[in-house]
Amino acid sequence: MKDRVRSLVAEGIERCFADGSLASNQMPAIVIEKPAHAEHGDFACTVAMSMAKAERKAPRVIAETIVKHIENGEGGIIGEIDIAGPGFINFRIKNEAWSRTLVAVEAAGANFGRSCAGEGHKVQVEFVSANPTGPLHIGHGRGAAIGDTICRLLSASGFDVTREFYYNDAGAQIANLALSVQARCLGIEPGDPRWPADGYQGDYIKDVARSYLNRETVDAGDQHVTAAGDPNDLDAIRRFAVAYLRREQDQDLLAFDVHFDVYSLESSLYTEGRVEEVVRRLIENGHTFEQDGALWLRTTDFGDDKDRVMRKSDGSYTYFVPDVAYHLAKWERGFTRVINEQGADHHSTITRVRAGLQALNAGIPQEWPEYVLHQMVTVMRGGEEVKISKRAGSYVTLRDLIDEVGRDATRFFFLMRKPDSQLVFDIDLAKQQSLENPVYYVQYAHARICSIFEAACDRGISVPSFPDAHVYLLGTPEEIELIKLIGSFPEVIEGSALSFEPHRITYYLQELAGAFHSFYNKNRVIGEEKELSSARLFLLKCVAQVLKNGLALLGVSAPEKM
């Protein structure tokens, strides 16, 4: 609908240019927006004000000129056009024209809201990418919810999305993990002088050790590892522990309904020689130097504030070197767009990875890959903040959260704030099945509509399809508001997708649910007038469809009964 108004304005301006009533002859960007106040109409256009400078005329004069040249026609959708304020052109849509929106919803069904904005372009989204050194915690949960919904949004916007998880199954933290499990195998506890420095102290390490000593087998992805059971075989312990914890993480993600297309292992970058190859090319390109027994990358050449160690004096690489190799591989796999969703505490990797990629001189754009960083999550329980310390083992896991508050509420809560904002996860609130809980508010709207359908069915009234629904009878303010909101769903998805801001969907759904509840309290759906009933049932069918489609983007269910 908005696009139709935009093209009417564009045609009007063209005619002004053609007959010389506007001089600049330069088509401006035409912004159509929703007025802040209903009395200003259904759509507002600001173009007259933005043209004021080029035309050297008062915005209201330009607006009048444009309006005279807009041809609405007999069967047009516009009811009234007027000029208001500093030069807004306000449009009011004829009531009967809104029915087109409902017809579109019914025709598209589960596909309503999808677009082709992405033109089928390949995009890869990497998210979660937790180290296999422990269960997923609440921060990973936020990343999982945001990343997964960004994928769903991009997919709905016509992109060809690949979801990817990167396992850091090599490096110092993994060595640390192996030592921690070994210590537990030998009965050594934290505090003991033999306990490894910075060892992982969580209870789950004991579980890994017990399984290892019991010679259990774990299946994780394409890995099948049977424990050797020998507490002196550190390498065997490492392989087993990584597989064990990866399996745990996989199960957590499954419980959260998050799935990946590709799992990439850091260890394979070493075994395939990609890390060595990257180091060789970086040296060859002259961006490295040796100092203090280490090899450094001159990242300051690419905007970093200090140079960074690539190869430590003990011969191993720092984390960002395999990261560079990994991203080079992504580029070579043909992903001209890559989005990395990660916690803001890992922000410093961005400059290093991009610097490494630039230093390779491989024709990779400076701003590639793109990043979505989510800020910290704090957990409240009983009005107090729950402290998270991985090493001390006090730990709010994603699994605990899903078990306690349910998957729907967990996902919805993680998606209620924009990624840039810190998030306070109030466990008590998320568990409440009350009006304070926005998840229930939205889900209840869907269930309530289903309940109305059931009541209609009991009275022998069926929910109509378009030709049988008397949509021209719709016209109360609540009905028009609902239709307008439904009609804006596609552009909400597109905006949300292109800006990587899933929270726009949660806000939209709360607004739509609110509009429905208002409608429900003022208008009776099943009533004496059969034709009006059919029109309203049809409207609600469309509302339910959009609620369901929106919730699906969040990975939240749309129950028919509550």
Place this chain on the structure above:
RNA sequence: GCGCCUGUAGCUCAGCUGGAUAGAGCAACGGACUUCUAAUCCGUAGGUCAGAGGUUCGAAUCCUCUCAGGCGUGCCA
């Protein structure tokens, strides 16, 4: 010190990429169930958009500075 993020109603947060009189939910107060789910709705009240400059027809939004909080600034990831 430097980099990134944040600062909007008592609280938690939106604000559609620069538009009209800045919004919603909680909390407070007052109302609405003989009715399709009261897990709902309606109304009242609540603001120096952290502060100061600047850019222009127009700024919560863009630029600069200041203040406050969070994160980072490892030969950890």
